[in-house]
Amino acid sequence: MEPRPRRSYGAEIDVQIERIDRYWSKRDLTTAERYERLDELREHLERAAAEGRSPEEVLGPDPVAFAAEWDAARRPYSWAGAVMIFLGTLLLSVGAYALILRVVPWGEGDRVPGDSLVVGVAVGVAFGVFGAAQDAFRAYRHRFSRRSARVGAVLGGLLLLLGLGLVWTLLRGTGISVPWPAAVVLIVLGAALTALHVRWSNRARARRRGVTS
Amino acid sequence: MASDGGGERGSRLLRGILDACLLALVAEQDRYGYELAAALREAGLGMVRDGSIYPLVSRLEAKGLLDSYVAPSTSGPGRRYYRITDAGRRELWEARTTWKQVATGVDAILHVSRQGD
Known part of the structure; x- marks a missing residue:
């Protein structure tokens, strides 16, 4: 695979993280749990960006949908x-x-x-x-x-x-x-x-x- | 689940087996989210979107197939590592057996079809 041109996705990452944070802050996640996930996600997005992959390629076109899917996954319907x-x-x-x-x-x-x-x-x-x-x-x-x-x-x-x-x-x-x-x-x-x-x-x-x- | 790069067919095929792949990767060694994504890419499964891994490992954790813990990281905040449980190992063994049967059957059919091409 050809190396991809690197560009800065810093602002895009901030926007995506903010949207995800806004969604999770309304769910029943504790603040510690929320920050832990956000930190992990930010690191993942930054490392992907360093490889030339955009936040959209990592999370998909709708970051809130990603946040909702992750949130729903931790409590399967009983x-x-x-x-x-x-x-x-x-x-x-x-x-x-x-x-x-x-x-x-x-x-x-x-x-x-x-x-x-x-x-x-x-x-x-x-x-x-x-x-x-x-x-x-x-x-x-x-x-x-x-x-x-x-x-x-x-x-x-x-x-x-x-x-x-x-x-x-x-x-x-x-x-x-x-x-x-x-x-x-x-x-x-x-x-x-x-x-x-x-x-x-x-x-x-x-x-x-x-x-x- | 997957980006367009791997095609819709690859994405559909992977949907039912990706959880077993993650269990297998975690059975090798404890890993965190980015490591799992990188390992899948290295294995040639670059069509899997990184973001689809997090809900999936959460689901596996909720089912008791994986367990997690936070370990300090040298490059920032602590990382959540996932490790396989006994139930996860049993599930992985079953998934491997099923996959072997399916792969053998599909392979036999596709090879027969190819000879007829």
Whole structure:
């Protein structure tokens, strides 16, 4: 391969590093972790520049997409976590709603109306889908334009609403009987699942930050 | 993942095996990001964009196949070195076996086709 003419990429490197830093400063990276990565990246870009390679050749045309991909790579999406948060929210919602219906004047005793179950499912799905969509968008940000991501988000939201509307229509008029001890068990189970999910997430975050081994 | 220099086909072919290449390089000796990129270039894989290495090693680290530590550098701030874990060695062994099978099969087919040219 012929040696490539060397030119100074100093200003270009500064711009790229600044854009990446701006993106990472909004993520949950610690300052130390962020600076460590930026230092490593700057050294890499400077050594590449000394060999005649531009920052674009190293990072690609969109440095923010590179930053997003690297950020997303350190926390692979956890389906187990999504299922836990969905089930936890669902059990908590149904249990709490069953208890509320016992005390409010318009309640129907032990009976939890079917359409109100949809609300619990909606909250659970919304948490699960939102988390999944957020992580997927971060990981594949470089493959979508801002506009197509917005269109995708709106279409996804509409589909979700449509699905929930359908389930609501089907469950309307039905209901399940949830005696108060069962409601308490549901709340405890839901809270335990949610707490377990939060604990796992915190431990994973601490590991990523090097707080634990 | 790759720059235009190596062509789209090279880039597509590498996509599924680049993680194994990185594991193999780190299995030889602990390396930091720039060293990994340089080693790939030296091996003739210059079509791999340097920037694609960092997310990939982070992913391998998140999966527990690599481990990392910061060591002081003589030319500036400390560098993050990557080392292979036991799980990474097992993954590498499996990747090598799979690659051998695939490469043998593809090679046999491409050679047969070439004789027919």
